[in-house]
Amino acid sequence: MTENAHSLPEIHLTDTLGGKKVPLRTLEPGKVGIYCCGPTVYDMSHIGHARAALAPDVMTRFLRQQGYAVKYVRNITDIDDKIIARSLEEDRPATEVSEQYTAEYQRDLDSLGMIEPDVQPKVSDHMTEIVNLVQALVDKGLAYAAGGDVYYRVRQFGPYGELSGRSVEEMIESAGSRIEVDERKESPLDFALWKAAKSGEPSWESPWGNGRPGWHIECSAMSSTHLGQTFDIHGGGRDLIFPHHENEIAQSQGAHGIDTFAKYWVHNGFINIGGEKMAKSLGNFWTIRDILDLYTGEAVRYFLMTVHYRHGLNFEVEVLCPACRAVMGTAQQNALRCKACGHETDAATLRSSVRFPGLEEGDDRVAYVYATLEGARALAGDTDPEGEVTEAVGGMLDAFVEALRNDINTPAALGVLSKPLSEVNGLLASGKGVAKDVRRRTAARFVRDMATAAGVLGCFGEDPAAYLAARCELKAARIGLDVAKVEDLLAERTAARESKDWAEADRLRDVLADLGVAVKDGPDGSVWTL
């Protein structure tokens, strides 16, 4: 294992600036500052937002586990065109809109087991800093006022385009081909730092008259306020690379006269649905709330972690025929008719007939881990985890950590857990060939090390029995299961089994299977699971 100067383990991150995987060398030994672009709070968040929040969440958890003191900052953008638009639409103050959706966002992230950032700055609380920053840019000749607006003079900033790999000249050539260029701008690439107030909109005083900040300046102001002019890691969705982050660099480096704003840029990929990016504007999104009505927060987290944060993640959605359960394609959905069985249905019914194969797999996997954990706990008792244990479990934590050191590779880290998991299940089932004390110690070690992994993943940290019970309840509701009926059928079946009426027992098992219930016959009787 290589170590850096202050003897913390070597961690690599892929830096968007340069596009390469590079060793993390923090500004101050043992300390990391992370700034992550949070949401604009004008509506409910969708699972793409969940993913964007998860990436820095896991990064922070992991860096802390590795011994770093992390200051994690995630902002809330509470001043924005869309918030204003919404407030006008709903005829209520913009602050009411932003406060409502801030609360909703926090509730969603809480359900997803996200850690709280150390600071969650809001734009509206940083107006002084923003105005000062704009002023600094004007003073340096990097910005100019024009009729109550203030624009950034992009041509004056040499490194412009480095992050996104664009050249200023090329951008100028193609500018205007897509949108009309504002005539008050000196150059089409110049962007607004400050916008003059329009009637009916919230505004703040400034040297250029009443107005409000442009889109990018708030992140420059808030990051320097809470992390300093130069800090370690800046994150956000890929779509923010240009222009948002490019502009942040121009603003911050320009205003402060420095050549490094963020040392490392990390960007997460999108959630795709049907091969397209999930986005508000495309209308193809599922809100976090929609999904959390159906699956546990941990199942969602697990699902999001099965793909590396930089890559696209397919959010599979299947619509099943309410009658025959066949998968219905888009054409069939539009026709409201199942091709397989001819069943005719309606839109509302269809909407409730969706299933999410990826999420389902994650849900099952999390349940499997908890079931293993439950057994391991029982076997371990209060056995000391130190000493000889079986191979896979013994190497689990090191391998897990190693995977994450490589650019927070969660899919690899989750993969590392597989062998130990089956090893422990093997020990629980028979344990033949393994000494009893080794079995117990292995179980104890597994429980202990999984707790460490759980702290990093934000998964598998609950009490197993409680989790499984809650998950079962949620799943029963999801598939519309009548639990009392299941209990009755199971009792009937138990009676049949006791009288060795296998045909009847098997028939009842099939009935239960059709309801989505799996029956397990054990030495202590039969139990059902979902």
Place this chain on the structure above:
RNA sequence: GGCGGCAUAGCCAAGAGGCUAAGGCGACGGUCUGCAAAACCGUUAUCCCCGGUUCGAGUCCGGGUGCCGCCUCCA
């Protein structure tokens, strides 16, 4: 049009030039079981195409092809 990214088994998905290309799902075979289920064991890939660099390439370079994203709000 410019820029960026991706292309690995039936599906999903790791692979920071070099041991026999992780792992999951599915499928198949087996152990267990009254039969099952669960669990466990086993089987299931030479990496989009062409050329190059190298002793050695899924991994680097060049050229294709195909997807996706950004260039306007966007996680």
